[in-house]
Amino acid sequence: MTGLLKGRDVRVKPMIEVRNLTKTYMTHERGHTLREVAKNLFHRPMKEVKAVHDLSFTVQQGEMLAFLGPNGAGKSTTLKMLTGVLHPTSGEVRALGLVPWKQRRQYVGRIGAVFGQKSQLLWDIPPADAFYMNKAIYGVGDREYKQTLDELVSLLEVGDVMRKPTRQLSLGERMKCEFIMAMLHRPELVFLDEPTIGLDMIAKENIRGFIRSMNSQGVTFILTTHDLDDVEMLAERVMVINHGAIVVDDSLSGLRGRLGEKKSVRLTTETAVTGEGLPGLSIVERIGPLEIAVEVDTALLPLKRFIREFNESYGIIDMSIEQLPIEAVMKELYTEGLSFVSSAREPEVIKR
Amino acid sequence: MRGIALCLAAVMRTKLAEQMAYRSHFALSVLLLVIGDLVVPFVTLLVYNAGASFPGWTLHEALLVQAVFTLAKGIAFPFFFGMVGTTLSQVREGTFDLLLLRPRPVMMMAILTGFDPDDFGRLISGSVLFGVALSGLSIPSGFAWLQFVLLFIASIAILCAVSLFLSGMLFRWVGSSRVFDIFDAVTRFGMYPGTIYSKSVQNLLTYVLPVGLIAFVPATALLGRSGWGTLWALLPAAGILLLGGLFWNRMLRGYTSAGG
Numbered sequence: 001m002t003g004l005l006k007g008r009d010v011r012v013k014p015m016i017e018v019r020n021l022t023k024t025y026m027t028h029e030r031g032h033t034l035r036e037v038a039k040n041l042f043h044r045p046m047k048e049v050k051a052v053h054d055l056s057f058t059v060q061q062g063e064m065l066a067f068l069g070p071n072g073a074g075k076s077t078t079l080k081m082l083t084g085v086l087h088p089t090s091g092e093v094r095a096l097g098l099v100p101w102k103q104r105r106q107y108v109g110r111i112g113a114v115f116g117q118k119s120q121l122l123w124d125i126p127p128a129d130a131f132y133m134n135k136a137i138y139g140v141g142d143r144e145y146k147q148t149l150d151e152l153v154s155l156l157e158v159g160d161v162m163r164k165p166t167r168q169l170s171l172g173e174r175m176k177c178e179f180i181m182a183m184l185h186r187p188e189l190v191f192l193d194e195p196t197i198g199l200d201m202i203a204k205e206n207i208r209g210f211i212r213s214m215n216s217q218g219v220t221f222i223l224t225t226h227d228l229d230d231v232e233m234l235a236e237r238v239m240v241i242n243h244g245a246i247v248v249d250d251s252l253s254g255l256r257g258r259l260g261e262k263k264s265v266r267l268t269t270e271t272a273v274t275g276e277g278l279p280g281l282s283i284v285e286r287i288g289p290l291e292i293a294v295e296v297d298t299a300l301l302p303l304k305r306f307i308r309e310f311n312e313s314y315g316i317i318d319m320s321i322e323q324l325p326i327e328a329v330m331k332e333l334y335t336e337g338l339s340f341v342s343s344a345r346e347p348e349v350i351k352r
Numbered sequence: 353m354r355g356i357a358l359c360l361a362a363v364m365r366t367k368l369a370e371q372m373a374y375r376s377h378f379a380l381s382v383l384l385l386v387i388g389d390l391v392v393p394f395v396t397l398l399v400y401n402a403g404a405s406f407p408g409w410t411l412h413e414a415l416l417v418q419a420v421f422t423l424a425k426g427i428a429f430p431f432f433f434g435m436v437g438t439t440l441s442q443v444r445e446g447t448f449d450l451l452l453l454r455p456r457p458v459m460m461m462a463i464l465t466g467f468d469p470d471d472f473g474r475l476i477s478g479s480v481l482f483g484v485a486l487s488g489l490s491i492p493s494g495f496a497w498l499q500f501v502l503l504f505i506a507s508i509a510i511l512c513a514v515s516l517f518l519s520g521m522l523f524r525w526v527g528s529s530r531v532f533d534i535f536d537a538v539t540r541f542g543m544y545p546g547t548i549y550s551k552s553v554q555n556l557l558t559y560v561l562p563v564g565l566i567a568f569v570p571a572t573a574l575l576g577r578s579g580w581g582t583l584w585a586l587l588p589a590a591g592i593l594l595l596g597g598l599f600w601n602r603m604l605r606g607y608t609s610a611g612g
Contacts, residue, residue, distance in 0.1 A: 108454065108455050113453050122366065125366065125373055129366050132366070137363070
């Protein structure tokens with residue numbers, strides 16, 4: 001398989017530099033009662049919303065960075081400014097040596113974007129027609145187009161699919177074609193906004209495999225998602241955004257480390273577990289009368305002691321020990337971010 | 353330049369394929385547009401058959417004004433006016449983002465994505481009407497034809513400018529689907545010979561809302577009723593088109609996308 005970036009300089013160098021990026025916009029609010037709706041026709045109180053506040057970070061070439069955060073955190077707004085779709089209120093961005101919103105045409109010719117909820121395909125005609133249209137829009141030469149298309153089609157296994165009308169394709173097939181649309185002009189930097197939303201496990205795995213393959217060829221990916229499996233399987237670096245500010249910028253293992261040495265333990269016992277009792281132990285869920293899921297902070301309660309004492313008290317029949325799921329880490333970070341920002345107004349930034 | 357031409361051809365080809373995916377819809381749309389556009393000329397025919405008339409205008413002369421109006425719409429609607437509808441929906445849904453991600457001028461992409469081959473039906477009805485009107489008139493001179501062609505280009509420029517103004521408004525007044533009604537209400541005056549209105553309305557329709565330039569002025573030129581002086585209309589048409597472009601780009605800066 002020929003690399004998509006074959007012949008290009010793929011040495012590690014800063015690809016994106018963001019400094020003090022801020023975006024505020026005005027919006028109006030109204031209630032839901034008929035009186036409030038009627039009042040709103042004549043008077044519309046405006047409110048300033050700080051969607052993104054003072055973001056600063058850099059992204060290296062070849063990186064795979066995931067933006068995480070609860071709904072309304074500012075992830076998509078950040079992504080839109082990085083793609084040149086939105087102008088920031090203040091701050092600077094240089095990506096691929098260009099200012100995205102000022103040198104838009106030059107810049108977008110070198111980036112790709114896939115939006116899980118905004119299709120670039122044309123509903124009534126086959127994806128092949130839409131690919132051809134993109135070829136002309138991006139000014140891709142005939143030979144380069146054919147070569148890239150062949151590579152992508154074989155990698156994503158959509159040979160038959162791309163000649164059927166888009167409306168007849170499954171969501172997974174459509175998403176594969178969305179990726180082809182975004183990659184036909186061989187972008188160096190690709191933005192993915194919830195690329196696996198709504199897909200089944202097999203389709204997700206295919207898409208993730210494709211992203212990994214492209215990344216190994218030097219393509220830089222910036223991903224926003226709520227699917228933490230995407231993060232675990234793709235991202236080397238995670239940036240948690242909440243209330244428009246960076247709460248954490250760290251590696252995935254670094255993120256896990258933030259919660260200390262905690263383990264997730266699932267147990268089936270001879271007698272029902274009555275209470276927590278031990279320091280460093282918390283009950284997460286009572287699955288059945290004799291089945292329980294607990295969290296063990298091994299810094300306070302070593303596993304050896306936990307197993308011995310639990311066995312003596314309740315009699316262990318079955319047990320599984322796992323790392324704390326990433327969901328637990330994120331839940332803690334989202335909550336922590338919320339309370340932190342509302343109390344201190346300055347987000348904690350953990351530098352890599 | 354070659355790249356832009358290839359891009360135009362590819363997008364139009366794709367849009368045509370998209371429209372023709374549903375053949376019955378395409379055929380029905382074209383047919384209904386033809387019928388819809390022939391309603392006013394049919395009423396005009398009934399008026400003249402009943403013995404009434406637009407003062408100073410024969411039936412065929414009046415039909416010529418309506419034919420030029422329909423022809424102008426037959427070119428402007430498929431090529432430019434679709435952008436009003438696509439801007440309306442894309443800005444509201446936030447999918448206008450996708451146009452900003454293309455390495456081409458945004459206005460060009462907005463016009464191209466709005467390309468609507470259904471509206472070529474208007475070109476058919478306009479051509480039929482134009483033929484019927486000319487059949488009852490003496491053959492225009494070469495000079496009249498030259499004047500007509502230039503003024504018809506001005507007419508298209510004005511309609512293009514109107515579509516830019518309406519589309520541009522939609523970046524700020526998101527979801528205002530009534531912009532089409534504004535267009536219909538204002539341009540309806542252009543379907544009749546300008547001289548049937550009072551002098552003040554004529555001035556309004558020529559200098560303020562240049563509706564008269566869409567059909568009345570080019571038709572008058574083809575009828576040989578105006579001299580070279582009429583070509584002054586080319587200047588305001590170019591000016592309005594320029595203003596439309598500036599307005600659209602200015603309004604584009606206010607695009608805020610939709611929530612992610």
